[in-house]
Amino acid sequence: MHGPFVFERCRHSTETSGPLRTPQAPTMIIVTTAGISDDQLGTLVAHIERAGLRAHVSRGEQRTIVGCIGDEAALAEAGIAALPGVERIMPVLKPYKLASREFAAGNTQIRLDDVDETVIGGQEIVVIGGPCSVEGLDMLRETALAVKAAGGKMLRGGAFKPRSSPYAFQGLGEPALQMLAEVRAETGLPVVTEALDPRHVEMVAHYADMLQIGARNMQNYALLSEVGRTQRPVLLKRGLSGTITELLMSAEYIMAQGNRNVILCERGIRTYETATRNTLDVAAIPVLKRETHLPVFVDPSHAGGRASLVAPLAMAAIAAGADGLIIEVHPSPANARSDGDQSLEPSAFAALMKQAALFAVAAGRTMHAGTAPATMVRA
Ligand code: PEP
Ligand code: MN
Numbered sequence: 001m002h003g004p005f006v007f008e009r010c011r012h013s014t015e016t017s018g019p020l021r022t023p024q025a026p027t028m029i030i031v032t033t034a035g036i037s038d039d040q041l042g043t044l045v046a047h048i049e050r051a052g053l054r055a056h057v058s059r060g061e062q063r064t065i066v067g068c069i070g071d072e073a074a075l076a077e078a079g080i081a082a083l084p085g086v087e088r089i090m091p092v093l094k095p096y097k098l099a100s101r102e103f104a105a106g107n108t109q110i111r112l113d114d115v116d117e118t119v120i121g122g123q124e125i126v127v128i129g130g131p132c133s134v135e136g137l138d139m140l141r142e143t144a145l146a147v148k149a150a151g152g153k154m155l156r157g158g159a160f161k162p163r164s165s166p167y168a169f170q171g172l173g174e175p176a177l178q179m180l181a182e183v184r185a186e187t188g189l190p191v192v193t194e195a196l197d198p199r200h201v202e203m204v205a206h207y208a209d210m211l212q213i214g215a216r217n218m219q220n221y222a223l224l225s226e227v228g229r230t231q232r233p234v235l236l237k238r239g240l241s242g243t244i245t246e247l248l249m250s251a252e253y254i255m256a257q258g259n260r261n262v263i264l265c266e267r268g269i270r271t272y273e274t275a276t277r278n279t280l281d282v283a284a285i286p287v288l289k290r291e292t293h294l295p296v297f298v299d300p301s302h303a304g305g306r307a308s309l310v311a312p313l314a315m316a317a318i319a320a321g322a323d324g325l326i327i328e329v330h331p332s333p334a335n336a337r338s339d340g341d342q343s344l345e346p347s348a349f350a351a352l353m354k355q356a357a358l359f360a361v362a363a364g365r366t367m368h369a370g371t372a373p374a375t376m377v378r379a
Contacts, residue, residue: 027097028075029090030066036085041066044083051078056098060105067092067103096248096292098255099262104293110233110261112190112209118153120233120263121295125360125367126324128192128297129349130156132339133169134176137183142331144187146346149372150353154210155180155189156326160196161338162216169337177207184209192235192326198226205230215267215302218242218250228257235263235297235326240270240278244287251294263295264288265326266317268303277305277342280313285320296321301328301342308379310344311352318359318367327352350374 030048032041041057044066048055053070068075072091081089094100110120120126129147134140134157144155159176161169172179180191190209195201196217204211210233217223218239227234234254238247251262266285268278280303288296300313314325330336330343344352351374353367360367 026069026072027092027103028068028072029092029102030068030080031087031090032064032066032085033087034063036064040083040085044080044085047078047080047083048075051075051080056103058104058106063105065103065105067098069097094248094291095245096252098260099248099251099292099294101291101293106293108260108293108295110263110295112154112233118190121323123366125318125322125356125365126153127353127356127367128152128154128156128324128326129329130154130191131158131330131336132301132328132343133158133161133171133337134179134193135172135337137179139331140179140183141186143329143346144183144189146331146349146372147329148187148189149370150346150350150374151357151368151370152189152329152349152353155183155187155191156212156328157191157193158338159193159204160200162194162196162214163338174203177204181207195223195227198222201226201230205232208232210235210263213237213250215239215242218247221250221253224250224253225257228254228259231259231261233261233263234259235265237265237267237299238269238281238284242269244284244291247288248292251292263297263324264292265297265299266303266322267299276303276309278303280304280316282316282320285317285322289321295323297324297326298322299326301326301339301344305342307333307342307344307348308377310342311348311355311377314352314356315359318356318363318365321363325356344377345375347373347375348377351376 045055051074053068056067058065109122129152159171161171184191192210193208194212194214195204212235215237268280271279298317300310328343329349333340333343350372353369357367357369
């Protein structure tokens with residue numbers, strides 16, 4: 001098992017030296033000896049940087065790994081292999097480098113700024129709840145209070161909506177971001193919302209605690225690079241026809257710009273099946289957990305497309321090893337301006353949370369459901 005570790009913030013020379021504006025492959029990892037001292041580690045990083053490479057230190061429970069980006073030949077010339085504390089140097093062979101499991105000593109844990117208690121990618125299953133779209137301040141506040149009372153740790157809500165029809169509700173835009181910020185201040189729930197356009201990233205990052213990249217934009221590389229230049233955690237959704245490798249390459253785009261706080265989200269893929277809105281690829285969860293150190297979330301709402309499918313898919317996600325869930329909740333789903341069919345009423349969300357907490361224990365995780373009144377959704 002990989003123990004937990006936290007990417008160090010960019011404070012001293014052992015962190016990646018500045019954002020990678022021009023990503024460089026290849027990438028090597030230096031596995032250090034179990035007892036490497038801080039001095040030895042400092043000397044090692046200094047040598048790597050003197051050789052013109054970037055170093056990224058990741059401390060695990062058992063081992064510290066130093067990821068190096070740059071010219072492999074320069075590393076050899078600098079005599080790195082002979083330094084005390086170096087066990088071995090290995091190339092990262094996968095097409096994704098920074099996102100690959102080998103690049104880090106353990107699972108990435110993401111803490112949201114100013115919110116110390118919520119750790120994404122740790123032992124606890126973190127649930128994000130909220131409406132598909134922010135439709136107004138009152139409904140957002142009502143939903144947020146219900147999400148919080150049921151044990152949700154973050155609030156979701158779209159301000160800019162990617163809709164299949166240009167005539168459908170496109171979201172309220174910046175006023176919705178202001179509402180999210182206001183409800184965040186009232187409830188203490190950090191917020192996640194989608195950035196659709198590279199020109200909006202700075203604005204969305206100003207209001208939100210986490211940026212969502214929607215399924216339709218998984219391969220919008222300009223947008224990925226732009227969110228990579230912020231330090232806001234990014235919830236990256238899998239594209240409707242994106243393979244697991246493509247999803248990881250999209251994470252790599254974000255990380256290559258210096259933002260290592262990426263959360264992957266399986267939200268169902270398009271198959272020949274029409275009984276559900278999409279097909280939840282449950283197997284993607286353990287595959288991703290093997291391939292990457294990044295947290296893996298599941299969106300059972302967009303996968304199933306119907307309220308009655310949300311809880312069963314959420315339980316499957318937890319059983320398969322998901323680190324968290326993102327779920328659509330609306331005070332009055334029948335009147336929702338988008339995705340009403342798949343949105344849960346607050347009492348159904350509370351019921352899901354109670355059930356999910358039991359599955360979390362069975363999966364060796366923790367999860368805290370609140371005390372909100374709960375009613376199960378009937379199939
Ligand atoms: C959403 O979260 O409301 C959304 C549009 O999701 P996706 O990009 O996964 O379709
Ligand atoms: Mn939606």
